[in-house]
Amino acid sequence: MISSSPLVSSPPPALSSLCPSSSEDTLLLLTRRSTSSRSREAAATSAAALSVAASPLLPARITSNKVRPDINKEKLSLALSNILSLYNNRNQQNDIAVLKWSGSFTKNNSAVVAMSLPPARNSEWMPNGASVLVCGWGNTSTGLVGQYPDTLKCVSVNIIRNSVCNDRNHYNGSILSGMFCAGILDVGGKDACQGDSGGPVVYNGQMVGATSWGIGCADKKYPGVYTDVAMYKNWIVSA
Structure with a gap:
């Protein structure tokens, strides 16, 4: 983190x-x-x-x-x-x-x-700019390998509209259905990192996401990408 x-x-x-x-x-x-x-x-x-x-x-x-x-x-x-x-x-x-x-x-x-968990959804639903909390035990600096903290770390980042995250200046079409972006776009400095994968994303007291992937860590052009839990709610309930 x-x-x-x-x-x-x-x-x-x-x-x-x-x-x-x-x-x-x-x-x-x-x-x-x-x-x-x-x-x-x-x-x-x-x-x-x-x-x-x-x-x-x-x-x-x-x-x-x-x-x-x-x-x-x-x-x-x-x-x-x-x-x-x-x-x-x-x-x-x-x-x-x-x-x-x-x-x-x-x-x-x-x-x-x-x-x-949030209610089931069929499309992008969290407000653009909404603050979410991402937690994990991952790296606290880009480039660190296997050097993980012994305390849980959390950081607040902002929801980024998929159409913006997906434009040619950012992920250029790689953000697909069931994903959402969160970070400090065009500024960087806050993000999940290696070792945080699978950790929770929390919004309004609900687990709305799971850390999935991204390019680098805390890069201003490439915010973190997360699995949108609401879009899988029905599958989760039936698991």
Whole structure:
């Protein structure tokens, strides 16, 4: 996560104030498709940066903001994964997956809170310029390889209309249905980066996106590109 201002290193209020999830429910983890192709252990390790659903209609998120391997550790087995069959690895379209865990978190785990999904949509819907929060455990500087922070980082960026993000001065037609752009267009300095893939994008207390792809990090011409969760809502619910 790259920011031109100090990074948030604790769970932001918009996320940590949400209602606790029920530990009785089946756990689902919503992420990008490419993330799910890694090993089960790696996917489980990444859970704290992703969104975990207590049910298809009531997502939740692990809000632990610091890597502490031996403190309050919980280990769940991955029961199955559901990858959208239309995923295209050439253009990253339909970059979304649902992972189902064969267990539940303990009732007294305050690090798990509920997060709702947006209503289902069929097209671009978030207002141009709207502020969204992107969180992850990725690189904090362009060019760093494998040097990840031990605290969760979040940054606020702005929704960019697809027609603008897709013009010849930016992504030139690469932004497809089911994607949206967010960043500081023509300024740069704030963005997701390597290692943030699959992490949540939050707008009005809802998980509206999952970090997908981009060209470079925090580049003023190329903002981050995210999977639009609302356009896959019906598929997520049926997963």
